[in-house]
Amino acid sequence: MTATINPALHQPIRVGIVEDDMDFLHALEGTVAAADDMVLAAAASTRHAGLQMLAGRACDVLVVDLGLPDGSGIDVIGAAACQWPDCAVMVSTIFGDELHVMRAIEAGAAGYLLKHTKPGGLAEEIRSIFQGGSPISPIIARQMLTRFRHLPPVRQALAQSATAAEAQPLHTQLSPREQQVLELITKGFTTEEIAGLMRVSSHTVLTFIRRTYRKLKVNSRAEAIYEAKMLGLLD
Numbered sequence: 001m002t003a004t005i006n007p008a009l010h011q012p013i014r015v016g017i018v019e020d021d022m023d024f025l026h027a028l029e030g031t032v033a034a035a036d037d038m039v040l041a042a043a044a045s046t047r048h049a050g051l052q053m054l055a056g057r058a059c060d061v062l063v064v065d066l067g068l069p070d071g072s073g074i075d076v077i078g079a080a081a082c083q084w085p086d087c088a089v090m091v092s093t094i095f096g097d098e099l100h101v102m103r104a105i106e107a108g109a110a111g112y113l114l115k116h117t118k119p120g121g122l123a124e125e126i127r128s129i130f131q132g133g134s135p136i137s138p139i140i141a142r143q144m145l146t147r148f149r150h151l152p153p154v155r156q157a158l159a160q161s162a163t164a165a166e167a168q169p170l171h172t173q174l175s176p177r178e179q180q181v182l183e184l185i186t187k188g189f190t191t192e193e194i195a196g197l198m199r200v201s202s203h204t205v206l207t208f209i210r211r212t213y214r215k216l217k218v219n220s221r222a223e224a225i226y227e228a229k230m231l232g233l234l235d
Contacts, residue, residue, distance in 0.1 A: 011201055011202070011203055012036075012037050012038050012039040013037055013038045013039070013060045013061060013126065013127070013130050013203075014039055014041040014057075014058075014059045014060045014061070015032050015038050015039065015040055015041060015059060015060070015061050015062075015063065015126060016041050016042040016043070016044075016053060016059035016061070016062040016063070016087075017029065017032075017040070017042070017043045017044070017062075017063045017064075018043075018044045018045075018047075018049075018050035018053070018062070018063070018064045018065060018068070018073055018076050019043075019044075019045060019063070019064075019065045019092070020045045020046065020065060020067070020068050020069050021065070022045065024092075024115070024119055025043065025045065027118075027119035027120070028063065028092075028119040028122060029043060030119070031119050031120050031122060031123050032123070032126075034123075035123050037127070038123070038126065041057070041059045042056060042059060045068075045069075046068055046069055046070050047068040047069075047070045047071035047072065047073065047075055047076060048070055048071075050064070050068070050073070050076040051075070051076060051079055054076075054079055054080055054083045054084060055083075058083075058084040058086065058087050059084065059087050060086075060087060060088065060130055060203060060206075061087065061088050061089075061090060061126050061129055061130050062076075062080055062084070062087050062088070062089045062090070063090050063091075063092050063122070063126070064076050064077055064080075064089060064090070064091055064092070064109075065091075065092055065093050066091060066093040066095050066100055066104065067093065067094065067095065073091070073093070073104075074100075074103050074104055074107050077089050077091070077104060077107040077108050077109050078107040078108060080108065081107065081108030086207045086210070086211075088110050088111070088129045088130055088210065089108055089109045089110055089111070090109065090110065090111035090112075090113065090125065090126070090129050090135060091104050091109045091111065091112045091113065092113050092115060092122065093112075093113075093114065093115060094114065094115050096114050096137070096139060096140060096143070098143060101140055101143070101144065110129055110134050111125065111128075111129045111133075111134050111135040111136060112135075112136050112137065112140050113125060113135055113136070113137050113140075114137045114139065114140065116137075130206060131206060131209070131210075132206070132209050132210045132213045132219065132220075133219055133220075134219055173215050174212065174215060174233070175208075175211075177198075177208055178208050178211055178212045178215075179233070180198065181194060181198075181205060181208040181209060181212060182212055182224065182228055182233065182234070183234065184197065184198075185209070185221055185224065185225065186225050186228070186234055191205050191206060191209070212224060216228060216231075
């Protein structure tokens with residue numbers, strides 16, 4: 001399937017960074033600058049500056065360190081979730097303990113990477129989270145799985161939540177544009193083709209995709225199609 005694509009609709013991923021380690025910050029800035037599909041939109045090295053950054057134009061991806069000199073990066077994550085709701089927030093930190101992980105995710109982080117990941121390797125993770133993925137360091141993922149495996153009340157709560165979700169049809173939660181994107185994805189159109197058909201930018205399409213993934217509680221196109229069919233959202 002092909003569609004007429006307007007080159008002007010293609011825009012680089014706008015990346016924001018909140019990081020107090022200046023060597024790591026400069027290395028990450030260099031990584032973003034070297035990527036053809038990214039642009040550094042804003043950078044800050046303190047909690048205060050990070051919060052001020054949110055008053056400007058929204059970024060597509062925000063990379064946040066948690067240990068800032070004047071407070072916690074979790075405050076920035078929470079504020080970003082409110083002020084930049086379509087921005088995907090990724091944590092990059094040395095803190096791998098359960099408390100920091102859970103607080104960051106609860107605040108709105110969609111990815112959590114430990115800093116043994118070199119700055120140069122974060123470009124692919126930025127692309128992943130922008131496209132709706134959730135990059136998580138393996139050791140963090142294992143820690144979270146272990147935690148939930150040993151908490152029966154959590155499993156019970158999840159089951160109750162699923163039952164409640166079934167009582168309220170999911171299609172009432174999808175906007176018409178999200179439903180349209182979902183149907184086009186199912187038909188095999190690429191992000192660029194969907195952008196051309198809907199006459200919007202690829203960034204806008206990816207925003208719809210991220211929202212749909214979040215509502216369906218999935219992390220990939222195949223999972224979204226399967227879940228949507230199971231829920232009766234697709235013919």
